[in-house]
Amino acid sequence: MKLYRISALFERDMRKFFRSPTLMMVSMIFPLVQLIVLGYAFGGKIRGVRVAFVDNDHGAEAVRVRAMLDAVRTGPGVIRLVDYSTLPAAVRDLKIGLVRGVILAPYDFSYRVEHQDNPRLVLVEDNTDRTISGALESTLQTMVQQFDVPAVTSPLPAQTQLDVVEVYPYIEYIKYLLPGSIAMAMFVVAMIGGGITFIDDKSRGLHEGYLVTPIEGAELVLGLNLAGAIKGLMAGMVITVVGGLIAGVSGLANPLRLAYLALVCAVAALTMISLMFVTMVRVDDPMVPRAVFGVLNTLLFFPSGAIYPIQGFPKWMQAIAVVDPFYYTVHALRYLLLKGVGIAGIYHDLLVLAGMSAGFLALGIGLFKRQL
Amino acid sequence: MSAVEVDHLTKQFGDFTAVDAISFTVAQNEIFGLLGPNGAGKTTLIRMLTTLTPPTSGTAHVAGCDIVREPNRVRESMGVIPQALTSDPELTAEENLSIHAKLYGVPAAEREALVPELMAAVGLEKFRWALVRTFSGGMRRRLEIARGLMHSPKILFLDEPTSGLDPVSRSNVWEMIERLRREKNLTILLTTHYMDEADKLCDRIAIVDHGRLKALDTPSRLKASIPGNDVVEAEFDRAPADWTAELARLEGVRSVQPRDGSIRLSSAEGPRTIAALVELVRARGVTLRRVSVASTTLDDVFLHFTGRDLRDELGEGRYSVGHLYR
Numbered sequence: 001m002k003l004y005r006i007s008a009l010f011e012r013d014m015r016k017f018f019r020s021p022t023l024m025m026v027s028m029i030f031p032l033v034q035l036i037v038l039g040y041a042f043g044g045k046i047r048g049v050r051v052a053f054v055d056n057d058h059g060a061e062a063v064r065v066r067a068m069l070d071a072v073r074t075g076p077g078v079i080r081l082v083d084y085s086t087l088p089a090a091v092r093d094l095k096i097g098l099v100r101g102v103i104l105a106p107y108d109f110s111y112r113v114e115h116q117d118n119p120r121l122v123l124v125e126d127n128t129d130r131t132i133s134g135a136l137e138s139t140l141q142t143m144v145q146q147f148d149v150p151a152v153t154s155p156l157p158a159q160t161q162l163d164v165v166e167v168y169p170y171i172e173y174i175k176y177l178l179p180g181s182i183a184m185a186m187f188v189v190a191m192i193g194g195g196i197t198f199i200d201d202k203s204r205g206l207h208e209g210y211l212v213t214p215i216e217g218a219e220l221v222l223g224l225n226l227a228g229a230i231k232g233l234m235a236g237m238v239i240t241v242v243g244g245l246i247a248g249v250s251g252l253a254n255p256l257r258l259a260y261l262a263l264v265c266a267v268a269a270l271t272m273i274s275l276m277f278v279t280m281v282r283v284d285d286p287m288v289p290r291a292v293f294g295v296l297n298t299l300l301f302f303p304s305g306a307i308y309p310i311q312g313f314p315k316w317m318q319a320i321a322v323v324d325p326f327y328y329t330v331h332a333l334r335y336l337l338l339k340g341v342g343i344a345g346i347y348h349d350l351l352v353l354a355g356m357s358a359g360f361l362a363l364g365i366g367l368f369k370r371q372l
Numbered sequence: 373m374s375a376v377e378v379d380h381l382t383k384q385f386g387d388f389t390a391v392d393a394i395s396f397t398v399a400q401n402e403i404f405g406l407l408g409p410n411g412a413g414k415t416t417l418i419r420m421l422t423t424l425t426p427p428t429s430g431t432a433h434v435a436g437c438d439i440v441r442e443p444n445r446v447r448e449s450m451g452v453i454p455q456a457l458t459s460d461p462e463l464t465a466e467e468n469l470s471i472h473a474k475l476y477g478v479p480a481a482e483r484e485a486l487v488p489e490l491m492a493a494v495g496l497e498k499f500r501w502a503l504v505r506t507f508s509g510g511m512r513r514r515l516e517i518a519r520g521l522m523h524s525p526k527i528l529f530l531d532e533p534t535s536g537l538d539p540v541s542r543s544n545v546w547e548m549i550e551r552l553r554r555e556k557n558l559t560i561l562l563t564t565h566y567m568d569e570a571d572k573l574c575d576r577i578a579i580v581d582h583g584r585l586k587a588l589d590t591p592s593r594l595k596a597s598i599p600g601n602d603v604v605e606a607e608f609d610r611a612p613a614d615w616t617a618e619l620a621r622l623e624g625v626r627s628v629q630p631r632d633g634s635i636r637l638s639s640a641e642g643p644r645t646i647a648a649l650v651e652l653v654r655a656r657g658v659t660l661r662r663v664s665v666a667s668t669t670l671d672d673v674f675l676h677f678t679g680r681d682l683r684d685e686l687g688e689g690r691y692s693v694g695h696l697y698r
């Protein structure tokens with residue numbers, strides 16, 4: 001094994017990389033678009049849901065409910081009330097989607113409130129949309145509780161309160177998503193710079209030019225993977241900083257934090273490029289990496305916990321996460337970006353990623369064909 | 373010691389034998405040509421010699437080293453210009469050369485001296501810093517020849533160095549190859565399917581067809597070895613049934629070969645044969661539509677040894693385009 005041959009190959013890749021900014025741009029645009037669109041699409045609180053109000057009671061208490069619901073509109077703004085005179089008309093509009101829920105004050109509502117006889121409001125909801133009906137239910141629940149307390153003296157003893165203690169300040173979804181976007185940037189570099197150009201170069205015959213020189217298979221594999229890892233590290237760090245600014249992550253100027261982030265990105269980028277290399281080492285058809293891209297992307301990104309905690313996944317998907325380099329990358333980056341600085345929260349991820357890289361590289365060297 | 377020794381080298385792809393027990397030696401400082409049509413097995417043979425593909429059987433030595441047992445010593449001793457263009461279009465000419473030299477461990481001082489020297493030798497000194505993407509096919513080919521020389525090899529393998537080049541670029545490349553051979557004391561093994569190229573450039577020629585070696589000698593001896601010094605080609609109307617037999621009895625004629633509508637006569641003395649032919653035609657009332665006489669070319673040699681015409685072979689379109697770049 002000769003270092004100068006590895007470095008010659010590394011030099012070739014880096015020169016090509018810096019010559020054309022396309023790869024860098026492409027590898028950044030996809031993750032940033034994803035970060036912004038997913039971050040704002042899923043991260044926002046639900047607002048301005050049109051809800052029908054049907055007052056069959058016409059009593060004083062129903063008017064009070066109406067006023068409180070309206071206050072919800074001017075306050076948190078979850079709902080916007082629309083008055084309907086009959087329940088069937090409201091339900092018809094619910095079915096065609098003009099309103100997303102119907103609140104009904106039954107004819108005996110005021111009477112029952114006055115006599116403390118189990119007064120009830122009715123919420124008719126469109127249960128095909130769990131997110132909206134969930135938001136409506138919880139808003140209404142809160143409101144009904146507020147309603148009860150001053151008006152009705154509860155016969156029950158004071159209930160035990162659940163005290164919630166948050167360890168970290170409230171995290172916006174876009175910040176939660178950022179580690180996944182950084183991992184995605186490194187993956188795109190591995191996919192394009194590793195998978196696609198590797199096979200394009202092979203089919204253009206460029207490899208034949210190297211294979212007639214005394215370079216060893218292992219040197220070729222290491223040179224290509226090293227260059228790929230450095231490219232991935234650069235893309236990862238750019239997204240860390242740019243994405244961090246967009247998402248409003250604080251403490252990015254801390255050099256120690258940046259150093260740890262770079263360490264995680266370097267190891268993760270090596271894992272991804274070597275994974276890509278092993279996948280593509282025996283492929284000759286330039287169509288293959290392009291076709292595999294989407295599948296691999298979905299298979300690695302979504303089960304990794306990048307956009308949703310893996311505790312919410314079925315067992316088989318959690319099993320993918322265990323062998324998914326994205327999972328460890330996202331976990332380590334999330335720790336460094338949102339929680340703390342230090343080796344304690346990331347050493348396990350680093351060990352697993354380094355082990356995976358070593359395995360993929362060994363496999364890649366073993367599978368690489370030195371001859372045509 | 374011979375520069376290249378090939379002994380019963382064979383390559384099979386499944387049942388198909390692409391190179392069939394070929395043996396020859398190439399002397400030091402010789403320009404040796406492998407001449408054959410598309411699919412003859414030239415590239416496969418070169419790929420075995422340049423350690424790109426393992427032989428099925430047989431042995432070969434390049435610069436005294438066994439191609440199977442000492443592949444790295446073979447790689448160090450030779451420069452290779454494969455049939456496909458293998459320079460990197462996204463790098464400059466300079467980068468292509470120096471990165472290639474680094475793979476051989478050529479020291480920096482030597483690299484810096486060699487790059488301008490070789491760029492000048494192939495007539496590209498003005499394009500040292502240009503991206504190879506902007507080069508024409510001929511420029512790229514010349515750059516790749518320079519690249520193959522960056523580690524000062526003693527043996528150069530060129531697979532179809534002039535295919536796809538215009539006539540001017542082709543003769544430029546020929547001159548360049550000649551000069552490099554002289555100045556750098558190189559041994560050169562090249563493949564071609566151009567008769568004129570083999571004739572002008574090569575000291576010796578091996579005719580290869582269907583993976584077999586059909587003939588091997590200097591161009592002039594190959595031409596002398598086939599019957600006749602001249603070729604008379606003629607077309608007739610109203611030829612009688614025994615016409616070819618009658619032609620064979622004409623003065624000087626050594627052999628007769630009908631060939632799509634016309635007839636080729638190998639003759640020891642072309643002009644006399646023509647005179648006799650004209651008399652015979654008049655006597656038998658046959659119309660002579662066209663007649664020509666030419667001295668024997670490698671085309672005729674190829675036809676003689678393979679029973680096929682190289683030009684026809686090339687035009688046949690039996691081999692896919694992709695194959696050309698394999």
Ligand SMILES: Nc1ncnc2c1ncn2[C@@H]1O[C@H](COP(=O)(O)OP(=O)(O)OP(=O)(O)O)[C@@H](O)[C@H]1O
Pocket residue numbers: 385390408409410411412413414415416417455565691695696698
């Ligand atoms: N990898 C391969 N697998 C199967 N058959 C092959 C392979 N490589 C070459 N061949 C076959 O071997 C034969 C010789 O091919 P080769 O490329 O050596 O011809 P060539 O003389 O270089 O032709 P050309 O002038 O077109 O370059 C052809 O019939 C080709 O189809």
Ligand SMILES: [Mg+2]
Pocket residue numbers: 414415416455531532696
């Ligand atoms: Mg060929």
